[in-house]
């Protein structure tokens with residue numbers, strides 16, 4: 375049975391296209407701590423808009439991860455943006471305007487008009503003037519693919535690679551339950567359009583070095599199982615530095631932790647050097663809602679994959695118990 379997705383109305387895609395046609399200076403913003411879906415959707419859309427003759431700036435408050443270098447090439451993600459320079463803002467893969475983290479750097483962003491919000495997070499509060507949003511679509515890159523079909527825009531190999539990169543990542547290489555028949559059909563079309571699957575796989579999955587193996591080894595072997603039957607692992611700055619790693623190398627561990635066959639869900643917390651604790655939550659089960667747990671800590675995301683960031687440091691505690 376084909377799983378029904380929440381379709382975005384065709385008229386919304388058309389309205390977005392009308393706004394774009396009238397705009398000249400466009401900023402496309404990806405969420406903080408960008409992942410391949412946030413980077414791929416940004417660059418694919420940017421290439422299409424540039425082809426239409428628009429001046430486009432890609433923006434993100436954080437540096438893109440190294441695994442995205444092959445699609446970024448010589449293009450730049452701006453950290454600072456001056457809103458007065460733009461007549462249109464497009465946000466990609468941002469569940470809320472706060473997730474851009476720009477309200478601190480550009481406090482007027484929430485009042486900017488027009489904003490086109492393209493996203494698939496369940497927690498999205500539809501902050502845009504136009505919202506191309508569906509929580510049942512696997513990734514923002516998949517929404518961009520649909521958008522380009524309706525706008526009748528050609529997909530060349532570099533756009534196809536950027537979109538397949540995001541879809542590959544957000545579906546956990548088509549393993550997660552957000553993979554629908556349509557996702558697979560779109561992946562096939564992108565492959566036909568010349569997407570460089572070998573490079574995507576290399577950058578996402580064949581990127582282990584000695585330091586990263588050792589760090590993962592420590593994190594995977596030091597977890598605790600809580601009374602709620604969840605797997606929890608914590609990583610301090612010292613743990614990361616011990617192996618000369620940076621926080622980026624932790625990306626993906628949470629997916630392994632959550633595959634524990636007795637485990638309800640998995641939580642990974644790690645310190646960053648800005649005294650912020652980042653939390654990632656994953657479950658393989660329908661009955662748990664990670665976005666609710668993350669929401670209690672000011673975060674959000676999807677039912678099966680969510681995250682949060684809170685200020686603070688991690689303190690290790692040893693608990694002894696006498697059994698008699």
Ligand SMILES: [Mn+2]
Nearest residue numbers: 411467513514
């Ligand atoms: Mn995404």
